[in-house]
Amino acid sequence: MKKKQLRKILLTILLSAFLTVILTRHLYDMGSAQMYRKMELKDDWYRAHFLDEEMERIEAQLSPECRALYRNVMREIQYFPVPESTQDDSLTVSYVDSWQAERNYKGTSGHEGTDIMASKNERGLYPVVSMTDGTVSNLGWLEKGGYRVGITSDSGTYYYYAHLDSYADIKEGDRVKAGEFLGYMGDSGYGGEGTKGKFAVHLHVGIYTYNDETEISVNPYYTLLKLEGRKLSYEFS
Ligand SMILES: [Zn+2]
Structure with a gap:
């Protein structure tokens, strides 16, 4: 050829x-x-x-x-909700995409959030901070969520943090800044007020939006991934 x-x-x-x-x-x-x-x-x-x-x-x-x-959340999120410890490198957290995974508490339901697990199963140790600016719109006990705090951002998006051990000095109606301390991670919930220890210490994060009064949750997993490089440093050990 x-x-x-x-x-x-x-x-x-x-x-x-x-x-x-x-x-x-x-x-x-x-x-x-x-x-x-x-x-x-x-x-x-x-x-x-x-x-x-x-x-x-x-x-x-x-x-x-x-x-x-999509754009509201992209614009609003500033910090990963669990800071790093300046004193102990072993105090890390981990999470997987468990969107709609089966949960069994008083019947079966799909998981509407992401669970950030603590490497050390100790309640009241890890601080939790707000991912966004916003207003404290819910604070107090929920049977499933335990001691929870809900932050409504200015766009109306609801950021839900559940199973806390205790609260920072905040109350409903307070304005919070992204990165502001909300309370300590815990294992509260799945029972009457004050119930603790029904599962491992973790922070449940939820993101909700409202469409004609209908509440619609979205998977927070990729939002958390985006904040991996945005972790604050706090003193705790
Ligand atoms: Zn959860």
Whole structure:
């Protein structure tokens, strides 16, 4: 075979491959656009994939409400809710994506949040801080959430922190800044007021939005991942 012929064949193969990639990509995007154009806040896909890479990629195709919530949370979140210890490196936390995982307390339900587990199972040790600026809109006991605090941001998004051991000096109606101390991580809940020790020490984080009075929770996992590089340092050991 002549050199010229070989070059021609190679060039044709390269060009075909290139065109295939471009075309596939284009068709895929068109498919995604159609698939997501009608997405509403209550859609399961949106709630589960909230703030993940795929959602970022199709951001332009989200409904106005979905995009507004996405942008509000992106803008508001400033700090990871559990600071690092300046005194003890072993006091770490860990979490996995447990969105809608089965929970069994007085019946079966899907997990509406992320559990940040403490490496040391000691209540009242790890501080909890607000991820955002906002107003303390709920404070006190909930059967499932134990000692919980709810912060409503200025966009109206509700950030829920549950199972605390004790509270900082805050009350309902107070303004808080992102990074402000809310209380200590604990294991409260699953019973009457003051019930502790029914599970391991952890912080349950929830994110809720409201659409025509309907409360809609979204998966906080990817929000927490985004805040991995935004951990405050506190003195505790
Ligand atoms: Zn939880």
